[in-house]
Amino acid sequence: MARGRKERSDAARWSGATKDMARGRKERSDAARWSGATKDMARGRKERSDAARWSGATARFANILFSGPCNLRCPDCIGRRLVPRPDNLDRFPLAGLDRFCGLLRRLGVTQVTLTGTNTDPQLYRHEAALIAALRARVPGARLNLHTNGVLALRRIETFNRYDRACISLPSFEPDTCRRMTGSARVLPLARILAAARIPVKISTLVTEHNVAEVPSIVARCRALGIRRMALRRRHGDPRRYPLLAGHRPVRRFAGNPVFDVDGIEVTVWDFGATTLDCLNLLSDGTISGAYLLERAS
Numbered sequence: 001m002a003r004g005r006k007e008r009s010d011a012a013r014w015s016g017a018t019k020d021m022a023r024g025r026k027e028r029s030d031a032a033r034w035s036g037a038t039k040d041m042a043r044g045r046k047e048r049s050d051a052a053r054w055s056g057a058t059a060r061f062a063n064i065l066f067s068g069p070c071n072l073r074c075p076d077c078i079g080r081r082l083v084p085r086p087d088n089l090d091r092f093p094l095a096g097l098d099r100f101c102g103l104l105r106r107l108g109v110t111q112v113t114l115t116g117t118n119t120d121p122q123l124y125r126h127e128a129a130l131i132a133a134l135r136a137r138v139p140g141a142r143l144n145l146h147t148n149g150v151l152a153l154r155r156i157e158t159f160n161r162y163d164r165a166c167i168s169l170p171s172f173e174p175d176t177c178r179r180m181t182g183s184a185r186v187l188p189l190a191r192i193l194a195a196a197r198i199p200v201k202i203s204t205l206v207t208e209h210n211v212a213e214v215p216s217i218v219a220r221c222r223a224l225g226i227r228r229m230a231l232r233r234r235h236g237d238p239r240r241y242p243l244l245a246g247h248r249p250v251r252r253f254a255g256n257p258v259f260d261v262d263g264i265e266v267t268v269w270d271f272g273a274t275t276l277d278c279l280n281l282l283s284d285g286t287i288s289g290a291y292l293l294e295r296a297s
């Protein structure tokens with residue numbers, strides 16, 4: 001009798017639990033069912049808001065900007081002046097990549113540069129996968145790598161998957177390199193060019209450390225077969241070094257003068273004067289249309 005009473009009391013006690021468990025299962029299944037719908041609705045809202053926000057955009061270029069530790073320590077690194085953003089060197093897919101690719105397709109932007117705010121894009125651990133994803137998702141994509149060149153030879157197979165590359169080169173002098181990058185190692189440009197299967201442009205930031213070397217840097221690049229260079233003025237530097245004195249610009253690009261220096265095309269790039277519409281994907285998934293990254297929000 002005692003066992004019978006206990007069994008009846010257990011049955012009464014646990015019948016509620018069974019109902020609770022069943023309710024819990026249903027709620028979980030509803031949650032699973034509708035979480036997809038909520039995500040779809042959120043995505044739809046984001047796409048509509050993107051379409052409204054960027055409807056008048058005339059961007060021709062796009063940048064994917066990585067954040068994380070770098071293999072150089074340049075005192076003039078732009079990343080030192082920007083709001084810190086999360087390290088995304090090990091993240092695939094990148095935050096915001098779907099939206100960004102959708103936007104590029106909608107706006108017809110095909111020129112996409114992989115670069116960094118405070119790191120080098122060749123440090124990104126999924127570089128080859130990202131190149132493949134961009135080619136699959138952005139029809140006609142022309143991919144450009146903007147790198148410090150430190151890993152170019154070690155990652156030459158991936159390097160050659162881009163359509164073109166721009167390598168930052170401060171100097172051919174070890175002491176100047178040390179002042180400008182924290183490393184006295186001179187980039188082995190001749191070896192990189194010998195291994196490259198894509199066009200390579202050189203970009204040189206001009207500061208008090210290398211301004212006297214500019215003519216010899218241009219001449220040496222030319223002798224190595226480089227056909228395009230950019231001499232970049234330091235953003236916010238009030239000093240106006242007379243670069244390429246004696247040469248006249250042959251045209252302008254994005255507000256910057258372009259010179260022909262003995263067969264090599266040299267653009268003197270001034271960030272403050274540049275008029276360039278571009279879209280930037282930042283490491284936290286933010287998409288910004290500001291050319292100057294200080295203004296990206």
Ligand code: SF4
Pocket residue numbers: 070071072073074076077078079116117118119120148181
């Ligand atoms: S190589 Fe580029 S990202 Fe790295 S520290 Fe120098 S300027 Fe910054």
